[in-house]
Amino acid sequence: MRTMIKQRKKKSTGNPTDLHIRKSSCNRCGICCKKGSPTIHFEDRELIEKGNIPLKYLFTIRQHELSFDNIKEIIEPAKTDIIKIKNKKDSHECIFFDPDHSGCQIYQDRPVECRKLRCWDTKEILSFYDTTRISRKELIFSIDELWDLIQYHQDRCSYQKIAELADQIKQNENNHLVLKKLNNIIQYDSSLRQLIIEKNSMISEMLEFLFGRPLILTISLYGLKQKQSFLYDRCK
Numbered sequence: 001m002r003t004m005i006k007q008r009k010k011k012s013t014g015n016p017t018d019l020h021i022r023k024s025s026c027n028r029c030g031i032c033c034k035k036g037s038p039t040i041h042f043e044d045r046e047l048i049e050k051g052n053i054p055l056k057y058l059f060t061i062r063q064h065e066l067s068f069d070n071i072k073e074i075i076e077p078a079k080t081d082i083i084k085i086k087n088k089k090d091s092h093e094c095i096f097f098d099p100d101h102s103g104c105q106i107y108q109d110r111p112v113e114c115r116k117l118r119c120w121d122t123k124e125i126l127s128f129y130d131t132t133r134i135s136r137k138e139l140i141f142s143i144d145e146l147w148d149l150i151q152y153h154q155d156r157c158s159y160q161k162i163a164e165l166a167d168q169i170k171q172n173e174n175n176h177l178v179l180k181k182l183n184n185i186i187q188y189d190s191s192l193r194q195l196i197i198e199k200n201s202m203i204s205e206m207l208e209f210l211f212g213r214p215l216i217l218t219i220s221l222y223g224l225k226q227k228q229s230f231l232y233d234r235c236k
Contacts, residue, residue: 033097037085038113042132048139052109057095059086059208060136064159066221081135153211157189166222189215
């Protein structure tokens with residue numbers, strides 16, 4: 001999205017042919033879909049509740065998790081849940097993008113961000129993208145037991161705690177007490193996911209929506225890497 005914004009700022013060269021490349025409508029180039037998936041907003045709630053966009057195709061960037069803001073072009077802790085449509089494996093491309101037809105597989109039910117994004121005029125999306133973001137609670141709060149489990153996981157595996165422990169480890173790599181605390185958090189996160197996979201195949205498809213991405217993967221965001229048996233050291 002930021003690349004598109006920069007392209008609009010280029011001044012005309014005065015060449016008459018410039019007029020022919022200025023866009024005023026979508027030509028289905030697919031660039032926006034290839035650069036990343038949309039965030040889900042409160043306006044999309046009905047699409048989720050009706051199953052037009054199943055929960056298994058969503059993932060959550062949890063509150064305080066480090067994430068890249070592609071508008072500000074900075075990495076910062078998420079202020080709230082940021083629920084997004086998944087990308088394709090090892091790619092930034094939205095999972096619903098159809099490259100063969102350069103189109104969206106859920107176009108009629110596309111999220112509000114996709115409806116507002118106009119690469120030739122980004123004012124509306126810039127003023128909207130970080131507002132009305134929906135949370136996990138607003139989507140599944142009615143399922144009491146599941147919501148209680150999400151809350152417990154959020155507290156025990158808080159990214160605030162993880163950031164604090166990671167900072168302490170980077171200051172003293174031999175602080176075994178802090179290492180143990182961090183490993184316990186990561187082990188709980190991994191064990192919970194494995195238990196759900198074994199006990200409930202339907203819910204297991206929604207793990208990244210319910211509990212965010214596995215900590216064993218996101219720990220690298222905090223300058224740490226896995227050595228063995230859940231022991232971590234600094235990325236060098």
